[in-house]
Amino acid sequence: MHRPPTAEAEIADGLAAVRPALLPRYAAALPGARAAVLTRLWRGLAHDPLPWITGREPHRDGLTLRLADGRRLHGPRPDPYATAAYVTVVHLDEVAYEDPALLMTRLAVPRSAAFAVELAHSAASLALSRAGEPAGGPDGWPRWDWEWEQRVVDGHPFHPNCRSRPGFSVAEQLAYGPEHRPVVELGLVPVPADGCLVTGVWPEWLRDGGRVVIPVHPWQAAHVLKRGEPGEPGKPGKEEREGPARRVAAHPLMALRTLALPEGPHVKTALSTRLTSSVRDISLGSVAASAVLSAFGESVAARTGGLLHITRTLGAAAAGSPDLAAVVRESPQEYVSAGERVVPVAALAATGVSRSPAWRARFARLALTVGLRLLDLGVALEAHGQNLLVVLEPDGEPVRLVYRDLADLRVSPERLARHGVPVPELPARMVTDDERALRRKLFGSLVAGALAGTTGSGPALRAALETAVRDLPRTPDLAALLGEPLPAKALTLMRLSPRAAGDEWAELPNPLQV
Structure with missing residues (x-):
């Protein structure tokens, strides 16, 4: 029986037509791309409130998920803040899966077939993005702000669809994707x-x-x-x-x-x-x-x-x-002033400065100071690594922040009134006095997103936060950050329930309580 070509084969065929010289590098990048997407998927399976997962059993060798139909899913102990691809295989009962799309197909839960197609395209497109990286990596510090954006090859650090670009041919990905310059x-x-x-x-x-x-x-x-x-x-x-x-x-x-x-x-x-x-x-x-x-x-x-x-x-x-x-x-x-550079937080790994634990703590303190001050005022930023940028002095010291794209702010009239700030005429979806919604917006994007993506693991995020919060004002919002599970968008659940209105949320283990 004729089988339709896979996403990996489709991109290989497209490369053969428009950029055949990239084919060997694309083939070499595929296993790592599958692992990167599988790692993101495992994060969602381990933490999202998926209705067909009835139990989660941590053990010395990893984590076992009990499914509603009696099957069991086994994988490594999850780190919800890890950015490196540490999941290379997951077992569904006794069968091993290295391909996230095939695993999702075999799970056969509601909407898994459509999500499997997205995962397949995400992994194949990610391999294409990695294949186009300059040999030897980026050279020096860019002159223009947009050049930093070209260095973010892997896309969203935690979304299984980190590189899914439906409707884009290989030629269009090469022509329009920033990582292809x-x-x-x-x-x-x-x-x-x-x-x-x-x-x-x-x-x-x-x-x-x-x-x-x-x-x-x-x-x-x-x-x-x-x-x-x-x-x-x-x-x-x-x-x-x-x-x-x-x-x-x-x-x-x-x-x-x-x-x-x-x-x-x-x-x-x-x-x-x-x-x-x-x-x-x-x-x-x-x-x-x-x-x-x-x-x-x-x-x-x-x-x-x-x-x-x-x-x-x-x-x-x-x-x-x-x-x-x-x-x-x-x-x-x-x-920026002379000698300074402004870098999207998602691109900080390309600078090298974020490798220092002391630097990460200073950056976390700057970001939390700003985010919590605005939250107390009544404005919750969607401060993920794409919207939030940091200004670096010539020696790499973080001195201030720049924020772009205001479309996803949440604004509290009650908090603004407390500070004597008039409420502008804004779309209704942006306006709420729900403290949980306000905190989710900031903490989910800034802490579980931008800061986690910068530190790259739970232990590193904990170390940065412990230092950063020592001298911050003890507000109710900070108390919630220190004492409650950390909210994050349930990205896998949202792709498996696309008709649900609004964001869905997961609660991640608070790194400050581990």
Whole structure:
């Protein structure tokens, strides 16, 4: 019987057509990529509140999970904060599995078949990303902020879909993925101004008489807006071939759909496909709220005594649809002085500075000082390693933070009122006085995300936190951080229950209580 090609074979076939020289490196990267995805999956199986897991039994040799149908799943003792791929095999009863997609298929739980497809693409795309790394690794410290983003090869440190890019051919991954270091030509699509929602100050260079010019990602143009032929990155559609050239070169950032213009601002484009967990379009509500939200972010950041800066949104526009929209915001480079560098937290491993336990403790103290101060004020940051950046002095010392992309903040009117801060007009989903929701937002992204990703293991995270929290003000929020299980998004559960509204949460063992 004919069997459809696997994700690994599909990418190999694509490489053979467009970049055959990478095939040996891709093949060599596959076992490590499978282990990296399996490690992330095992974290979810070990800790997410999955309804078909009825018991978890730790023992000297690892962890056994009891399934509702009587089967047992055996793997190593989990470290929910580990970033290295330490899980190479998991046993379902007596059968060993090294391939996360095959394991998920054999589990045969609700929606496991669809999730298995995602895992297969994640592992294969991760191997492709690793195959494209420069021989010998990165050379020296970059000059531009966007160059740091190219050094983040493995994607999300804890999500099993860390490199899942559905709908992207091999040619498109090579052409648009930041880890492949491309220059991407954004399309510039003019639309009548009276049919656009525009907030903030839309740049003059993105206006054409009575029309608003919206930057469009070439993948979006080809696959969603149908302005080019699918599978042909950057090829203009008929309208653009017959008119003047309407393109601008840019460098893709970790978010893929956000790109840095040379020596200029960053542009967030719509990209209507699911990356990790979310479809990356730009809602009309977020466009409408962007200017107010940016001004609010600036005002609360000013209360940190210079420890935090918010990249301002310069303008946002949408042509009546989330599929044709863009946001232009400042580059984090605006907030560094001579000799300083601004680095996304997810890229800190590429600097080498985060290898020092003392440095990690100082960084953790800086991040917690800022995060807890804003939380007490009434603003919970989504401070994961992509949104949060750190400014380093020439000797590598962390001195302040930069935060970008305010769309996922949570804001408490009650806490703001306590500090005499007026509540702006924000989307309803951003507003809550639920203390648990506020703490989950900050602790799940900053501690279980950014800080855990920087330290790379539970023991290292514990050491950094123990030093960092010694002199912090003893607020109720800090008490919750010290004394309760650590919240983290239940990423595996969320992919196995995609119709559930909102985030699902897991409770991880608090490293300060181990």
